[in-house]
Amino acid sequence: MNELKHTTIKPISKDNLMKLAKKYGTPIYIYDSCKIQEQYEKMNNAFSRIKKLRINYACKANTNPNILKILKKMGCGLDTVSIQEIEIGLKVGFLPKEIIFTPNCVSIKEIEKAVGLGVRINLDNLSILEQFGELFKNYSIGIRINPHIMAGGNKKISVGHIDSKFGISYYQIPHIKRILRNTGLKIEGIHMHTGSDISDINHFITASEILFKTAIDFPDLDYLNLGSGFKVPYTQKDLKTDLIYLSNCITNKFNDFCNVYGRKISLIFEPGKFLVSESGYFLVSVNVIKHTISTVFAGVNSGFNHLIRPMFYNAFHYIENISNPKGRLRFYTVVGYICESDTFGINRKISEIREGDVLCINNAGAYCFSMSSNYNSRYRPSEVLILNGEDFLIRKRETMQDILRNIVEINMERWQSG
Ligand SMILES: *Cc1c(COP(=O)(O)O)cnc(C)c1O
Numbered sequence: 001m002n003e004l005k006h007t008t009i010k011p012i013s014k015d016n017l018m019k020l021a022k023k024y025g026t027p028i029y030i031y032d033s034c035k036i037q038e039q040y041e042k043m044n045n046a047f048s049r050i051k052k053l054r055i056n057y058a059c060k061a062n063t064n065p066n067i068l069k070i071l072k073k074m075g076c077g078l079d080t081v082s083i084q085e086i087e088i089g090l091k092v093g094f095l096p097k098e099i100i101f102t103p104n105c106v107s108i109k110e111i112e113k114a115v116g117l118g119v120r121i122n123l124d125n126l127s128i129l130e131q132f133g134e135l136f137k138n139y140s141i142g143i144r145i146n147p148h149i150m151a152g153g154n155k156k157i158s159v160g161h162i163d164s165k166f167g168i169s170y171y172q173i174p175h176i177k178r179i180l181r182n183t184g185l186k187i188e189g190i191h192m193h194t195g196s197d198i199s200d201i202n203h204f205i206t207a208s209e210i211l212f213k214t215a216i217d218f219p220d221l222d223y224l225n226l227g228s229g230f231k232v233p234y235t236q237k238d239l240k241t242d243l244i245y246l247s248n249c250i251t252n253k254f255n256d257f258c259n260v261y262g263r264k265i266s267l268i269f270e271p272g273k274f275l276v277s278e279s280g281y282f283l284v285s286v287n288v289i290k291h292t293i294s295t296v297f298a299g300v301n302s303g304f305n306h307l308i309r310p311m312f313y314n315a316f317h318y319i320e321n322i323s324n325p326k327g328r329l330r331f332y333t334v335v336g337y338i339c340e341s342d343t344f345g346i347n348r349k350i351s352e353i354r355e356g357d358v359l360c361i362n363n364a365g366a367y368c369f370s371m372s373s374n375y376n377s378r379y380r381p382s383e384v385l386i387l388n389g390e391d392f393l394i395r396k397r398e399t400m401q402d403i404l405r406n407i408v409e410i411n412m413e414r415w416q417s418g
Contacts, residue, residue, distance in 0.1 A: 011035055012386055014322045014360065017281055020384060020391055021322075021358045026285045027302040027381040029369050031062075031394075033070050034386070035279035036365075040074045043271065046243035049251045052266040056100055058228060059085055061272030061366035062280070066385050066394040068092045071275065079270035083110050086119055096120075100225070100270070102144060102191065104166055108132070115139055122191050122225070124167045126175055133183025142189030142225065145170050147210040149194045149203055156313055160194025160207065167192070170214055177217075189268075190215045193227025196273060199239045204229070205249050212257045223266035224254070230274035234316050234363050241274070273366040280365025282307055282381075283322075286357045287337065295333050298353045300344070303336025305375040307361060307368045310344050318362040319345050327352030334359065338376050369395075377403055 012032045020030055040055065047053045056077035059068060063085060068078070069092055077098040078089045083106075089099045096118035103110065104124055108131050114121055115136055123129050124144035132141065146167030149160045159166040168176060180187065192207050208226055215224055230241040258264050284300040291297075309315035319334055321327065329349045336342035344361060353359070372380050379398035384391050 021283045029383040030281045032386045046247040054268045056270040058270045058272030062276045133185040137184040140186040140188035144191045186220045188222040191225035195229045198229040225268040228271040232277045277363045277366035282361040282364035298332045303338030303342045321351045322360045323357040
């Protein structure tokens with residue numbers, strides 16, 4: 001299954017990151033495939049007592065096709081949330097059955113397209129379930145259950161609570177069953193995903209118990225899907241999901257479930273952040289140092305157009321000065337060049353920063369490039385992948401052509417002002 005050889009190459013050093021900044025210029029995203037492989041193996045090993053374990057990479061975290069190819073080689077399937085992500089997955093070579101489509105609030109038309117492509121579909125809405133049953137009663141599907149758990153690093157990324165737009169409430173199971181009876185539709189999987197960056201492991205355990213209890217009443221299952229939300233550390237002291245502990249709590253219960261159910265079915269996880277977050281480094285250059293009455297700002301050649309998590313979620317990304325790593329530690333607020341409040345980190349202790357220095361923003365592999373934009377008409381950065389110690393450009397920096405590609409210019413001569 002695992003085609004990539006176990007590599008003994010160490011994670012990329014800060015010196016080598018500096019070399020790549022010089023070679024390719026900044027701002028730039030660097031991804032280290034070693035780390036992705038390490039995370040994948042950690043997960044596989046932790047759950048090794050589950051016979052039919054499947055790991056589907058949630059590709060919205062990072063959709064560069066080269067990253068998808070690496071994960072495919074390791075043995076991953078794919079978790080997708082849009083028809084476009086499905087298309088990228090198929091292009092990269094995933095088989096339709098290795099792709100799960102878990103959309104939210106998309107049109108039945110988009111779901112029909114996914115049926116056409118033959119992927120696994122996971123529905124989270126009674127109205128869509130009814131319509132789907134009318135159209136495709138022979139196409140087995142999964143359903144996403146909302147277990148009513150408040151989990152996740154912050155409210156914006158908590159998706160399994162009672163007021164969330166995701167999933168069908170587990171109180172509505174009788175309604176689901178009525179739709180199944182009325183339409184003849186078959187359910188092949190039950191799914192839950194309660195949030196991202198979940199620090200309390202009990203949330204996973206509670207969710208899994210609800211999942212097992214719910215699933216026992218559905219006779220045609222092929223899989224249970226426990227979603228993801230695994231936490232990775234953003235600093236040295238930060239918490240992370242203890243997979244061994246989690247596996248100890250879940251494995252026996254899952255195997256017991258299969259015994260009672262009468263069949264061995266698959267258990268799926270769909271990690272995004274866990275697999276790729278720590279593999280990524282975002283390198284930026286310092287344009288200016290600016291002293292105000294209370295603060296020293298380091299203004300860099302990037303902003304929330306390239307990495308929005310600090311501004312959008314108040315996420316903490318550890319920042320280091322890799323061009324002066326031994327400098328005296330001083331306090332800086334690192335800000336972007338976007339004309340709006342645009343702060344990467346407030347009052348951070350960083351080795352002395354000079355104009356022209358290169359800063360490294362860590363944990364930049366998940367939800368960073370994939371959430372980037374062209375705000376302020378800036379180009380999106382390039383991306384580089386380290387594979388077996390070699391660096392490969394996997395996305396070119398944009399140009400003015402990219403920014404203007406879809407603009408249709410109209411003839412203004414016909415327009416009279418005033
Ligand atoms: C985003 C998403 C995931 C991945 O979440 P992470 O916190 O990145 O692991 C998994 N499943 C679904 C349905 C998602 O939408």
